[in-house]
Structure formats: structure tokens, C-alpha cells
Amino acid sequence: MNPLKKILLLTVTVCTCAFALHERTYPETIDWDTHFRANPDPNSNYAAVTSTIWQYGYRSTIRGNNLQLDFNFLGGVDVNKSWVKRDKIKSKSASKQLLNHEQGHVYINFLLLKKGEYILKNQGYTVQNYKRLVEKTAKDISRFYNDMQTRYDEETKHGSDIEAQEKWNAFFESELRDL
Numbered sequence: 001m002n003p004l005k006k007i008l009l010l011t012v013t014v015c016t017c018a019f020a021l022h023e024r025t026y027p028e029t030i031d032w033d034t035h036f037r038a039n040p041d042p043n044s045n046y047a048a049v050t051s052t053i054w055q056y057g058y059r060s061t062i063r064g065n066n067l068q069l070d071f072n073f074l075g076g077v078d079v080n081k082s083w084v085k086r087d088k089i090k091s092k093s094a095s096k097q098l099l100n101h102e103q104g105h106v107y108i109n110f111l112l113l114k115k116g117e118y119i120l121k122n123q124g125y126t127v128q129n130y131k132r133l134v135e136k137t138a139k140d141i142s143r144f145y146n147d148m149q150t151r152y153d154e155e156t157k158h159g160s161d162i163e164a165q166e167k168w169n170a171f172f173e174s175e176l177r178d179l
Contacts, residue, residue, distance in 0.1 A: 075113030101159025
């Protein structure tokens with residue numbers, strides 16, 4: 001291979017990798033058929049429940065006083081715990097309104113995933129404090145977003161308060177745009 005082709009190939013490879021690193025990630029868009037596979041709870045008053053997952057893990061490497069942490073994160077909808085009572089949904093507009101509300105739970109989980117990842121990766125750790133600090137920070141982040149999930153349901157009355165739902169929708173739009 002001639003030297004010019006090697007340089008061109010290397011440049012293309014470097015550019016491709018650089019663009020891949022800045023790829024934007026979006027929250028999943030839910031639908032009743034794909035994301036709500038669990039059997040509904042017959043004792044629940046709710047028409048639908050969206051169960052979400054947030055998990056993190058890390059690997060530490062210590063050389064002397066130098067610490068390197070490599071994190072991995074997982075988040076999304078747990079389709080095997082999410083359910084809908086289709087007989088409780090009386091119209092297409094009611095279905096759309098409820099699905100929009102449930103999508104809000106997915107957005108909150110996505111904010112937890114992305115902001116939690118940012119906070120955990122960019123904290124000042126030492127060899128002495130990293131285990132305790134990672135655990136405490138993850139618990140604090142999780143608690144904050146769990147409280148947000150509860151507040152979201154309370155304020156929107158589980159999606160039935162249209163005005164409150166619209167305020168939350170605007171909040172989600174703003175937060176997601178900033179990511």
C-alpha cells in the first residue's frame with residue numbers, strides 16, 4: 001500500500017472513532033406492545049406501571065497511589081415488570097395520554113442514567129475513599145431520581161392532571177436537550 005493511502009486510511013479511521021465517541025444517545029420511546037409484557041397486578045388501581053432499571057459497575061486499577069476507575073452503566077425499561085391494563089383504557093386519546101405519562105418515567109430514568117454516569121465518572125476519588133464514595137454517591141443519585149419519580153406521579157396525578165403533565169413534559173424536553 002502506498003504511503004498516501006496509509007495516511008488516508010489512518011485519517012478516516014481516526015475521524016470515524018472521533019465521531020463515534022460523540023454519538024448522542026436518546027431514551028427509548030415506549031409502546032404498549034413492546035415494553036409492557038408483564039401480567040397486570042389485579043389489585044392495583046393503576047392502568048399501567050413502567051418499571052425501569054439503573055445499574056452501574058466499575059473496575060478499579062491501583063498502581064501505588066494512582067487510581068483508575070472504569071465505569072459501566074445500564075438503564076432502561078424492564079419489560080418483564082412493566083404492565084398495562086388495556087381494558088382500563090377507554091379511547092385512543094386516553095391511551096396516548098397514559099403512554100405519554102409512562103414515557104415520562106422513562107425520561108426520568110434516562111436522566112438518572114446520563115447524569116449519574118457524569119457525576120460518578122467526574123468525582124474526585126482517592127485510593128482511600130473510592131469504594132465508599134462511589135457507593136454513597138450512587139445511593140444519593142438513585143434516591144434523588146426515585147424521589148423525582150414519586151413527585152412526578154403525585155404532581156401529575158399519574159398523568160390525569162394535564163396542566164401538570166405539560167409542565168413536566170417541558171422539563172423533560174429541556175433536560176434532554178441539554179444532554
